[in-house]
Amino acid sequence: MADEQKQLLKVTIDNITVEVEPGTSILMAARKIGGDVTPPAMCYYSKLKGSGGKCRTCLVEVAAGSTTDPRPMPKLVASCRTNVMDGMVVKNLTSEKVIDARKGVVEFLLLNHPLDCPICDQAGECHLQDLSYDHGSAGTRYEFQRRLFEREDIGPYIQLHMTRCILCYRCTYVADQLTDTRVHGILDRGEHAEISTYISKAIDNDFSGNMIDVCPVGALTDRTFRFKNRVWFLKPMNAHRDCDKCCGRVTLWNRGDEVFRVTANKDEWGEVEDAPDGKPGWICNTCRFDKKNTGDWIIDGVRKVNRHSVISAGKYTNVKRPPEVFEKLMDRTPKLLLDIHDVSEINKPEVDLSKINGPATGDVFNEGTHEIPLLNTEYSSEKRR
Amino acid sequence: MQALTNRGKSVERKPMTLLERLYLPAIFKGMAITFSHIFKKVPTIRYPEQKRPFAKVSRGLQVLNRDEEGRERCTACGLCAVACPAEAITMEAAERQRGEEHLYREEKYAAKYEINMLRCIFCGLCEEACPKDAIYLSETFAPSNLQRKGFIYGKEDLLIPNPLTHPEEYNKAKGEKAPTTK
Numbered sequence: 001m002a003d004e005q006k007q008l009l010k011v012t013i014d015n016i017t018v019e020v021e022p023g024t025s026i027l028m029a030a031r032k033i034g035g036d037v038t039p040p041a042m043c044y045y046s047k048l049k050g051s052g053g054k055c056r057t058c059l060v061e062v063a064a065g066s067t068t069d070p071r072p073m074p075k076l077v078a079s080c081r082t083n084v085m086d087g088m089v090v091k092n093l094t095s096e097k098v099i100d101a102r103k104g105v106v107e108f109l110l111l112n113h114p115l116d117c118p119i120c121d122q123a124g125e126c127h128l129q130d131l132s133y134d135h136g137s138a139g140t141r142y143e144f145q146r147r148l149f150e151r152e153d154i155g156p157y158i159q160l161h162m163t164r165c166i167l168c169y170r171c172t173y174v175a176d177q178l179t180d181t182r183v184h185g186i187l188d189r190g191e192h193a194e195i196s197t198y199i200s201k202a203i204d205n206d207f208s209g210n211m212i213d214v215c216p217v218g219a220l221t222d223r224t225f226r227f228k229n230r231v232w233f234l235k236p237m238n239a240h241r242d243c244d245k246c247c248g249r250v251t252l253w254n255r256g257d258e259v260f261r262v263t264a265n266k267d268e269w270g271e272v273e274d275a276p277d278g279k280p281g282w283i284c285n286t287c288r289f290d291k292k293n294t295g296d297w298i299i300d301g302v303r304k305v306n307r308h309s310v311i312s313a314g315k316y317t318n319v320k321r322p323p324e325v326f327e328k329l330m331d332r333t334p335k336l337l338l339d340i341h342d343v344s345e346i347n348k349p350e351v352d353l354s355k356i357n358g359p360a361t362g363d364v365f366n367e368g369t370h371e372i373p374l375l376n377t378e379y380s381s382e383k384r385r
Numbered sequence: 386m387q388a389l390t391n392r393g394k395s396v397e398r399k400p401m402t403l404l405e406r407l408y409l410p411a412i413f414k415g416m417a418i419t420f421s422h423i424f425k426k427v428p429t430i431r432y433p434e435q436k437r438p439f440a441k442v443s444r445g446l447q448v449l450n451r452d453e454e455g456r457e458r459c460t461a462c463g464l465c466a467v468a469c470p471a472e473a474i475t476m477e478a479a480e481r482q483r484g485e486e487h488l489y490r491e492e493k494y495a496a497k498y499e500i501n502m503l504r505c506i507f508c509g510l511c512e513e514a515c516p517k518d519a520i521y522l523s524e525t526f527a528p529s530n531l532q533r534k535g536f537i538y539g540k541e542d543l544l545i546p547n548p549l550t551h552p553e554e555y556n557k558a559k560g561e562k563a564p565t566t567k
Contacts, residue, residue: 116491118460118462118464118491118516118517119460119462119492227461227478227479227493228478229463229478230462230467232467233466233467314472342534344499344537345539346475346476346477346499347475351477358480359480359493360477360478360496361479361480362482362494362496364479365479365496365497
């Protein structure tokens with residue numbers, strides 16, 4: 001016990017001291033403290049080996065290197081790739097240099113990122129949105145044409161919007177570490193770097209869907225959820241099922257009883273959460289894309305949403321409804337002057353969005369026809385724009 | 386009981402004098418006041434024929450805007466609905482198909498867009514939230530209706546007429562610019 005405690009390193013981040021094991025990065029030490037002290041991370045993903053060091057959003061100032069060598073580090077360091085030393089003093093929010101540098105990094109990340117958040121399915125849970133809101137400046141100084149790419153379907157389930165990509169490489173690590181064979185990667189270099197599959201080869205690995213979850217922006221999105229609804233109108237529910245391929249613990253995103261989307265459980269850092277039994281939280285494509293019936297799942301209850309997130313909007317907790325007295329007094333139910341579902345054309349029972357594999361078209365709503373487009377016919381190069 | 390303030394007035398209950406008991410002088414006094422109003426400036430207007438200008442900051446019925454090419458601006462981003470404190474706005478999004486580029490500005494559009502005017506409080510937060518300049522509060526009132534179901538406004542009620550194909554209706558729907566009020 002005494003030996004173990006000796007091993008722990010003391011590190012001070014923003015005047016808060018924490019003891020961590022040797023080999024911990026500054027970022028993970030800051031996450032141990034939690035709250036505003038934690039530097040934001042766009043490319044680093046604690047569950048993916050080798051990730052991090054690319055986006056530079058997690059830059060921090062090291063005011064004192066260690067107890068033995070208390071000189072400050074000359075430049076800001078990437079906290080996700082720098083390990084702590086005993087007696088290290090780190091400044092994150094308390095350093096003017098860091099805040100200024102992070103503003104610059106956000107500006108760089110947004111250089112080529114389109115401002116199409118109103119259309120993007122990631123809006124509301126996008127890390128770049130949060131980052132630029134917290135650390136960015138409102139304007140841009142960029143005057144040139146942003147990078148333009150065609151939208152690309154990677155397999156039947158995943159859609160790649162290369163314009164939105166910030167080249168964090170997380171998805172390639174997923175493909176490397178979770179799936180047997182990687183068929184996509186980064187092509188070209190520098191300004192021309194892009195994620196693609198060789199000859200647009202479809203990805204049909206069982207765990208390829210996790211790329212959607214690790215993508216910090218809306219570059220990789222769920223094709224089966226495309227344009228169905230905004231995430232903040234959906235109700236996240238904890239659910240599980242017996243799956244022979246993965247842990248089977250997921251978040252269902254429901255409207256009413258309709259399952260619009262299935263994602264892995266995510267923790268407060270936006271990373272996939274391990275299952276309670278210690279299994280990794282990655283979920284397989286069957287759970288993610290094919291189980292869109294409430295009956296497929298055992299629902300564990302409403303998922304708690306951070307109240308600062310837009311997803312918590314309109315989701316009232318601890319509601320105390322006043323008791324209904326009408327029925328007791330009158331011995332009948334009140335006569336409603338208007339049942340909104342008789343008049344409203346929204347959320348019609350005959351339009352079952354969760355059963356459509358692609359995005360809804362105007363015909364789905366306007367003609368009342370509810371054709372389920374076949375995945376294979378819909379997924380063709382002609383349809384791409 | 387102790388008075389809360391010292392501003393209270395005690396009511397006098399003296400018996401009326403003869404002049405007061407006669408009653409007629411008070412009646413004539415009151416009628417004179419009424420009569421004098423005939424020659425004063427009329428504060429009311431003859432409503433449907435005459436209309437008062439709206440104040441610059443007035444907020445009336447919502448319109449869904451189109452761009453200069455007549456395409457719908459709304460992309461069903463849901464920001465108006467999440468900003469709405471009365472939860473009056475609902476929508477369904479759809480993807481723009483090939484051949485619909487002249488109808489919708491962006492690749493996503495609102496296939497259904499509904500405002501429940503029974504819920505709407507005309508606060509204008511939807512207008513402020515809109516990133517696409519798609520929804521505006523116009524200078525009209527929501528017309529009265531005999532039934533509640535007439536207050537569920539769909540896209541056909543809210544959408545402004547196409548400025549290219551129906552310029553007259555478009556200008557009418559745009560309304561007159563509010564004159565400056567003093």
